[in-house]
Amino acid sequence: MLQGYQSWVYENQPAIIGRAAVVGPFEGQGPLADDFDIIHGDLMLGQDSWEKAEKTLLEESNQLAIENAGLTKEQINFYIGGDLMNQIISSSFAARTLSVPYIGIFGACSSSMEGLSLASLMIASGSANYVLASACSHNASVEKQFRYPTEYGSQKPPTAQFTVTGSGSAVLAREGKGPKVTSVTIGRVVDMGITDPFNMGAAMAPAAVDTIQAHLRDLQIGPGYYDLIVTGDLSKLGYQLARDLFDKHKIPINDTQYFDCGMMIYDYEKQKIQAGASGCGCSAVVTYGHLLKRLQKGEFNRMLVVATGALLSPLSFQQGESIPGIAHAVAIERGEA
Template sequence: MQMGQRTWVFDQKPVIVATGTIGGPFEGKGPLADDFDMLHEDLWLGEDSYEKAHRLLFEQACETALAKGRRHKEQVQYILGGDLINQITPTSLASRSIGAPYLGLFSACATSMEGLALGAMIINAGGANYVIAGASSHNAAVEKQFRYPTEYGGQKPPTSQWTITGAGAALLGNEGSGPRVTSATIGKVIDMGLTDPFNMGGAMAPAAVDTIEAHLKDRGVDPSYYDLIVTGDLGRIGHSVSMDLFKKNGTPVKEEQYKDCGIMIYNESQPVYSGGSGPGCSAVVAYGHLLNEMRKGKINRMLVVATGALLSPLTYQQGESIPCIAHAVSIEAEGE
């Protein structure tokens, strides 16, 4: 059901039957290590290129979600996913091992919630019984495409963020037990004219605020409706900017209920500058740590707002500013 201008409310409340989260060696040293289903000890994952390792991350996330949900790949009717590499090839190549009809998505680091929103819409409309939605990123593969190969050792400014190596996938179903997807708000492209590719958080913050405020308005709820509002990967810079914007707009989002996946995934001793980023960031934190917290009864309602910077190496080289987007999905504990 459409509510307001940009929000879908799912009367069927599709179920997150199971999830799969895979991480790399650096993620295994962070505070959320115990919430991953699998952690790899090196960036190669036994492959001969970082891009092939990237593909394997998404394959393993999907396979893990299916195994935990006790479903077979033949039961999956659609796969929705994406990444940051040219033409989202890691996700496309990984999806052939599942064999289900595939919808490749690109919203940069906002892809995880774009996929979850669309997957929930498909199930809510009776278009499928089971759907996999996910996103992934690989530090070395992404750095090589957007900045410099990691071997180059290029110095980054304090505003930059660390692309996580990880993949998260959710198995959505029209029946079963588990957390429920209750609504989604689709973001608009917001461009404030920033051009610095090393300050993604600052560029994405206005898009996050715009989507959160639109969601609250469309649903007619106060921020206190949610136990947690979490952004995808604004990092410390973007998180601070977004809080300033909420205060300026008079939106009563409280600091204690407002978190960021890019800040949560690493500890302060890890040299990640402003925090983590990448499509896999919100995917692994939401589908791993946050859903575990929900299952423990520590969270009843949360709004996950994945944020993305829609630039490419080509647009940066041509002097374009950075268009950004944020997609929000509300997830509620069963019985809420």
């Protein structure tokens, strides 16, 4: 199963038998709206705090993914969840509602593919029959924690990103119809000394390229093996930096093959989003909503999703620390429809 230095290749390929993407109103105004299962018209979701609203998003996508898999929560062996809140409270409180064995993770915005990686390993190794993996974020709760409260109305630079309000969930099984997870590459922490929390695309881009390079090396394949290579939330600046690094390292990835979730979910012309999208929910809802739907329709057969995360905290920023980056890659191929 271990391939090369940091990758897993599965002989018994886990199947994604259920998935769901739930988003807020701003995401529902973007170009991917038709691919989301639920679009809320209110950021508060009927709750009395942003944090409770975020938990509700996660509870909804979890329940819907389980239903779409044709299962009940009692059949789920393990739940793996992550978010951006202190002590990952959204995932932990959603796990309280779900009441199944729970593993909480924190990979910042890479949590979606980190969770999917661990879930696939549990399935492929025979450690579970069904595993639920999810990740979520909420624009108002994240802005309040990592930058400035929304009510403050601070001016943001063009390099800043807009946190997605959304939750994506997937159910993996040892067998069944649906896309297959074929391999995984676990990323290393890469830190190039970026200290600006309003420029996280630049902080994460080197980690994304490092993981993609490791994946291709470990599996001894070229980028052309995949129809689509998608990073998590580098957005405009980080995307261009990644392209420059591909050229520098002579990785032949072309413009028609490489995309970024942070540039796909919003309309740059109509929505004021600065550089693009970010947040744990970004790669989660784009992957489990838009990309898997395209894969199952047969628009392409193989994709590599590389979720990226900036591993900072408010405390580390206040103490003058730089921003380490991380990226985890999951290869997904079209399975039986």
